[in-house]
Amino acid sequence: MIExxxxxxxxxxxxxxxxxxxxxLVQDTCERALARAEQWQPGTRLDSWMYRIAQNIWFDTRRAAKVRGERADLEDIAEISGTDGRNVVESRLTLASVFKEMDRLPRDQQVLIALVCIDGLSYKEAAETLQLPIGTVMSRLSRARQAIASALMDTNPALAASAPGARLGKTS
Amino acid sequence: MEKLPEEVLMAYADGALDEAEMRRVEAVLAADPAEQARLSPYEVTRDVLAGMFCEALTSPVPDRLIGTVLSTPVGIRAHGAQSAGPSFMSRVREFLFPETPSFASAFALGAAVFLIAGAGWLAGHASHPATSPQSVIALDGDAMYADGALRVALDTTPSSSAFEQGLFKVTPVLTFRDEGNHLCRQYALARAGSAPYAGYACRTQDGRWGIAFHAMTPHGPASHKAQTGNGAQQSQDDGFTPAGAPEFAALEGAIDRSIKGDALSGDDEALLISNGWNDKGQH
Incomplete structure (x- = not known):
């Protein structure tokens, strides 16, 4: 579990x-987790608890930033996305469209995408982390993925073509 | 034609269905191209998103982050969070290393857990002994050992003298025995272009230096006086000025708790260095 x-x-x-x-965010999360060690429920997963802390800190930070009138700039996004040869996503445009779409998603859906599609948690683990029923997790996640997929395929039609099921035409 | 729920399609794309359910969905998909097309949003998001944000896994972790993560648990302990501290940390340990019920007792546990987690990064996600010329810490199973310049310095360099190798400059600060009668040495570690670290390591039975504490210490012109808990030597190394920092207080606290008697004299230390730390007093 070192990773x-x-x-x-x-x-x-x-x-x-x-x-x-x-x-x-990771730094703040670790600090808060350790400062509030007594709040952790023994018998529950430590990683879930820390994911929750990270999520709360981030959305608090974002709310504060919104109040101050700051916002993420899409140009920044294109810049930081960089290039990583191993990434499936090579086009900055594709990446930017995912970022933009994620911004539009409700919080829970953003977190679910991060947990399941990016960090590779199972639906059950994500449900434990968010303390939601697994059915809720699955329906929210599927909505989030439909939204992102739709944005992705609009930006990069090749992606739609590369999915086996998609040659037969996109249903909406 | 059966219309599959979105959740089922998603779970199928993610390989999250059990075998029987998977076969059933496969049959429906095979019979109906329109159903199959509905899979693509899940396949696309699965493939594209899995490849995103990988830089977080592969890019170097900033020293400041490692340092905070490493030093925070100890800081908490040092500030007396008795109620939650040890039991929490032991649970963290169980979580991180479920397969290893007990930990080498020579180590100050407060530091060790997140230290090890950090070492996974330092050593390049190694889960087995890892060494490199750029590394001063080797990870072996669930324990960490001094390596490279740090190991050589602890083996050969008298306290208050600096040992330099490559990017690293290591200054042993003092030598002492811990409650388990292990020989331990406090050190300061500076790496070119990076924040300094401080810590201590204890000699293991197999002749390695097990890291007991290792944390980044903020440095700046404001702090100049390095003073250890037991009136022992001061670090005169000008690259290392940890006085007053909470991280350093945590290190002092850790040494205070583990030290037995006073720090060794320079003569005793010189003798140990000359005979390769062959110590009759150690078990």
Whole structure:
């Protein structure tokens, strides 16, 4: 389980969409988790608890930023996305469209995308993390993915063509 | 034609269905191209999103982050969070290392857990002994050992003298025995272009230095006096000025709790260095 902190970092990156902010978030999360160690319920998963803390800190931060009138700039997003040869996503446009779509999603759906599609948790683990019924998790996640997929395919029709089921035409 | 619920399609794309359910869905999909087309949003998001944000896993973790993560648990302990501290940390340990019920007792546990988690990054996600010329810490199973310049410095360098190798400059600060009668050395570690670290390591039976504490120490012109808990030597290394920092207080606290008697004299230390830390007093 040594890899948990890097996983938390990736989760934070998926939420913040900015590596520097992600590291700040991981740092804040660890500090808060340790400062509030007594609030952790024995017998529950530590990673779930820390994901929850990270999520709360991030959305609190974002609310504060909104009040101050700050907002993420799409140009910044294009810049920080960089290029990683191993990424399936090569086009900055594709990445930017995912970022933009994620911004539009309700919080719970953003977090679900980060947990399941990016960090690779099972539906059940995500349900435990968010303290939601698994059915709710699955329906929210499927809605979030439909929204992102639709944005992705609009930006990059090749993606739709590459999915086996998609040659037969997109249903809406 | 049966219309599959979105959740079922998603679970099918994610491989999250059990075998029987998977076969049933496969049959429906095979019979109906329109149903099959509904899979694509899930396949696309699965494939594209899984490849995103990978930089967080592969890019170097900033030292400040490692340092905070490493030093925070100890800071909490040092500030006396007795109620939750040890039991919480032992649960963290169980969580991180479920397969290892007990931990080497020579180590100060408060530091060790997140320290090890950090070492996973430092050592490049290694889950087995890992060494490199750039590394000063080797990860072996669930324990960490001094490596590279740090190991050589602890083996050979008298306290208050600096040992430099490559990017690293290590200054042993003092030598002492812990409650388990292990020989331990406090050190300051500076790496070119990075924040300094401080910690201590204890000699293991197999002749390695097990890291007991290792944390980043903020440095700046404001703090100049390095003073350890037991009136022992001060670090005169000008790259290392940890006085007053909470991280350093945590290190002092950790040493205070584990030290037995006073720090060793320079003569005793010199003798140990000359005979390769062959210590009759150690079990």
């Amino acid at each position: 948990f902190l890097p996983r938390l970092r990736r989760f934070a990156y998926a939420l913040t969409r900015n590596l520097e902010q992600a590291d700040d």
